[in-house]
Amino acid sequence: MALHRIYGGVGLSGKVAHVKDLPLRQLTSCHGTLAVTGRHQTRGMAADTSAATTAEQGTSSSGQAVTSSQQQQQQQQQEELPSLLQLVSLYGARLTTAAQMVWAQVLQPGDVAVDATCGNGHDTLFMAQRVGQGGAVYAIDLQESAVASTRQLLQQQLPPEACPQLHLLQGCHSQLQALVGSNVAKLVAFNLGYLPGGDKGIVTAADSTAAAVEAALEVVCPGGLVSVMCYIGHPGGLEEYERVRALAAGLSPSYWTSSELKLVNRPTAPVMLLLWRRPDVQEQQARR
Incomplete structure (x- = not known):
């Protein structure tokens, strides 16, 4: 080339x-640089085991059916939101x-x-x-x-x-x-x-x-x-x-x-x- x-x-x-x-969610670093991991314990965004199990069963917390595309969208949002917080706050980035x-x-x-x-x-x-x-x-x-x-x-x-x-x-x-x-x-x-x-x-x-x-x-x-x-x-x-x-x-x-x-x-x-x-x-x- x-x-x-x-x-x-x-x-x-x-x-x-x-x-x-x-992928960005797999990058980790420290000392003033960006820290983005697969799971972030931020307020309101930590997914517990029961919620994960419910998602796998294809139902929402209200008992309504959740489609595969909705599950994928929810998973994507969970993965992207911590990165968005890093971007907006610049904490550690x-x-x-x-x-x-x-x-x-x-x-x-x-x-x-x-x-x-x-x-x-x-x-x-x-x-x-x-x-x-x-x-x-x-x-x-x-x-x-x-x-x-x-x-x-x-x-x-x-x-x-x-x-x-x-x-x-x-x-x-x-x-x-x-x-x-x-x-x-x-x-x-x-x-x-x-x-x-x-x-x-x-x-x-x-x-x-x-x-x-x-x-x-x-x-x-x-x-x-x-x-x-x-x-x-x-x-x-x-x-x-x-x-x-x-x-x-x-x-x-x-x-x-x-x-x-x-x-x-x-x-x-x-x-x-x-x-x-x-x-x-x-x-x-x-x-x-």
Whole structure:
């Protein structure tokens, strides 16, 4: 499987290793990261043995018949609700992990995804695993070292039999539409700030980021999502966040749903902005 870098026409090929894609409910971690297990003892959600037995017998607590589809729906709700609580409260979870929880609800096999600030490639890898062989992933970064790190991670961890079309692009995220196209992506994600482990003096800026998010609104397809992770603790970060938030707040609710997730008792914590394009909206021009 070849990984292609569009700028300069350079192509690299390499063998990759297999990584098992575990369902979210089977992931466990600690020390400030997401903890999602198969069973959560949260108030009102712990299923006892008698309730489980009743479900297996195909009856509800009121004695009414419960269909197989209803049982499956109830089981799915029990599995998803703890994860939703983790997402909403962010207790024991990193916001970047919460972002991937959201993306997992959007991306399907065969979709197109864009990592507009690929950094070290971890989000790119997640997207590639979600869309699979029939999909496509664009990874963009201004720094050549970031593109190289992303390429290396994909070569090491992505199994060739599940590898989507990969486009690793060195360039500014403000040129997103020219690099990717219009009305094509199910997800466009930004992780702003500086490259982890890199030069902290090289950061995303308010003007170029605002232009990039504007472009993302043209790139995302109906039912798609623009996800923006903003960091406000470094110089210029607050201004960048405020520009993006103002843009999100100005979108017409007839065509977009804009939301924000942040920790209000941690003033310098990252903030996640989510811009959902309604699936029944086909005319991009009518978005405002």
